[in-house]
Amino acid sequence: MSATTITALPFGCAGDGHPVQLYTLDDGAGLRAQVSDYGATVVSLHAPDREGRAGEVLLGFDALDGYLAPEQPYLGAVIGRYANRIAAGRFTLEGRLHQLARNHHGQHLHGGLRGFDKVVWESAVRQGAAGPELVLSLASPDGDEGYPGRLEVEVVYALAHGRELRLDYRARCDAPTVLNLTNHMYFNLAGTGSVLDHELQIHAQHFTPVDAALIPTGELRSVDCTPMDFRQPQRIGARLQPPDEQLRHAGGYDHNWVLDGAAGTLRSVAHLRDPASGRTMEVLTTQPGMQFYSGNFLDGTLPGRDGVRYERHAGLCLETQHFPDSPNQPQFPSTRLDPGDEYRHTTVYRFGSDAGGG
Numbered sequence: 001m002s003a004t005t006i007t008a009l010p011f012g013c014a015g016d017g018h019p020v021q022l023y024t025l026d027d028g029a030g031l032r033a034q035v036s037d038y039g040a041t042v043v044s045l046h047a048p049d050r051e052g053r054a055g056e057v058l059l060g061f062d063a064l065d066g067y068l069a070p071e072q073p074y075l076g077a078v079i080g081r082y083a084n085r086i087a088a089g090r091f092t093l094e095g096r097l098h099q100l101a102r103n104h105h106g107q108h109l110h111g112g113l114r115g116f117d118k119v120v121w122e123s124a125v126r127q128g129a130a131g132p133e134l135v136l137s138l139a140s141p142d143g144d145e146g147y148p149g150r151l152e153v154e155v156v157y158a159l160a161h162g163r164e165l166r167l168d169y170r171a172r173c174d175a176p177t178v179l180n181l182t183n184h185m186y187f188n189l190a191g192t193g194s195v196l197d198h199e200l201q202i203h204a205q206h207f208t209p210v211d212a213a214l215i216p217t218g219e220l221r222s223v224d225c226t227p228m229d230f231r232q233p234q235r236i237g238a239r240l241q242p243p244d245e246q247l248r249h250a251g252g253y254d255h256n257w258v259l260d261g262a263a264g265t266l267r268s269v270a271h272l273r274d275p276a277s278g279r280t281m282e283v284l285t286t287q288p289g290m291q292f293y294s295g296n297f298l299d300g301t302l303p304g305r306d307g308v309r310y311e312r313h314a315g316l317c318l319e320t321q322h323f324p325d326s327p328n329q330p331q332f333p334s335t336r337l338d339p340g341d342e343y344r345h346t347t348v349y350r351f352g353s354d355a356g357g358g
């Protein structure tokens with residue numbers, strides 16, 4: 001029997017006056033997630049350290065205002081329709097050229113000017129097989145942000161046994177389109193300071209190198225003898241100096257890893273550990289790729305939770321996804337979605353500690 005509870009409280013009003021809710025999912029055993037229907041955003045996540053003390057593991061804001069600020073870097077939000085970059089914001093599908101917003105240095109980033117992170121989703125709590133779950137859904141009209149086809153999207157948040165936060169993504173369309181959903185939580189398992197001392201393992205033999213605009217070159221490059229080799233756990237800060245060409249392009253890690261194992265199968269792809277608190281997090285996903293972003297563009301100007309300014313490397317993202325710019329890279333796994341097909345992906349974040357259980 002799951003002891004998970006889900007409760008809701010008002011969280012203010014979005015720019016268009018739409019009321020916003022904050023849901024609290026609590027497993028009664030130390031894992032607690034707060035999720036807003038604004039951007040389907042994970043606002044807060046508490047997990048126990050090696051002494052069993054629950055503490056915050058996400059960057060976030062105290063109030064909705066922080067999330068509404070247009071330039072905030074997608075803290076905790078669901079990203080759509082297309083996570084990461086599409087070169088020059090354009091792609092061709094069925095012989096038709098689609099021009100999207102070039103909202104980031106001439107490229108299309110994270111769904112455009114008003115992506116799924118900037119809208120209030122429909123929300124409902126329902127009883128799932130393993131306990132209560134929070135169902136967030138939205139209908140994205142044909143032409144939304146320049147993307148073809150009407151899309152119906154559902155993201156389900158649940159806390160599962162064994163200290164897991166589980167996200168199930170589903171979508172259907174009425175005309176051929178492209179789709180690449182992720183979640184943009186910034187983790188800091190210590191709850192404070194930088195993540196450079198966290199140890200990260202990524203089960204991947206290859207990554208997708210990028211050009212200076214952070215667009216993949218199309219190559220799948222071996223991680224062997226590069227700072228991208230996380231096949232064994234590595235301290236994140238260990239190889240940032242002196243930077244190689246790839247790290248220089250991004251000011252740190254901001255790359256997509258080609259995950260081992262078959263996409264479509266839920267498998268373990270990454271493991272993160274904070275040696276100070278002993279907190280650990282394992283990532284499981286059905287996706288073919290994962291963007292590891294080491295918070296390079298955080299610059300101390302963002303006033304976060306409790307008035308803390310988020311400095312460079314204050315948090316890191318592990319964004320399970322299809323590869324960036326796939327609509328223009330035919331050799332990458334396809335992000336095309338057709339009417340009649342269902343987009344289905346799952347990502348699980350499993351928390352534990354190095355004192356056992358993780």
Ligand code: BGC
Pocket residue numbers: 073074084214254291293297317319
């Ligand atoms: C991207 C970064 C970007 C960050 C915040 C990440 O997913 O890879 O390049 O700066 O999101 O927008």
